Amino acid sequence: MSFCTAINCMDGRVQLPVIEFLKKRFNVNYVDVISEPGPNRILAEQNNLNVVESIFDRLRISVRQHGSAGIAVVGHHDCAGNPASQQEQYRHTLAAMDCIRRQYSNIPIIGLWVSENWEVREIS
Numbered sequence: 001m002s003f004c005t006a007i008n009c010m011d012g013r014v015q016l017p018v019i020e021f022l023k024k025r026f027n028v029n030y031v032d033v034i035s036e037p038g039p040n041r042i043l044a045e046q047n048n049l050n051v052v053e054s055i056f057d058r059l060r061i062s063v064r065q066h067g068s069a070g071i072a073v074v075g076h077h078d079c080a081g082n083p084a085s086q087q088e089q090y091r092h093t094l095a096a097m098d099c100i101r102r103q104y105s106n107i108p109i110i111g112l113w114v115s116e117n118w119e120v121r122e123i124s
């Protein structure tokens with residue numbers, strides 16, 4: 001068994017596209033999902049430390065118990081949890097990636113954008 005980790009939005013429209021993308025991207029059998037509304041903004045802004053801590057608690061389980069092969073932070077079109085523009089969401093996602101990299105420097109960390117057609121692409 002092999003795993004990677006998605007820090008994804010709770011939005012039902014992005015679940016399957018992100019899981020399918022990440023299974024191929026990291027060549028794994030399973031994708032552990034940590035879902036919050038607009039998690040890229042939550043990690044970028046660090047305003048709600050309880051939620052940030054909860055995300056890292058779950059991330060730790062995926063990394064330590066499942067040996068996660070990679071971590072993805074996801075932003076998407078028409079996000080109710082993070083209604084910022086695409087450009088601003090990109091900045092949130094990059095900041096969120098930095099935040100995770102400070103704790104997990106030896107695991108690949110990528111950013112994803114899910115478009116209005118629910119197509120997934122990697123950003124960096």
Ligand SMILES: [Zn+2]
Pocket residue numbers: 009010011037038076078079080081082
């Ligand atoms: Zn969303």
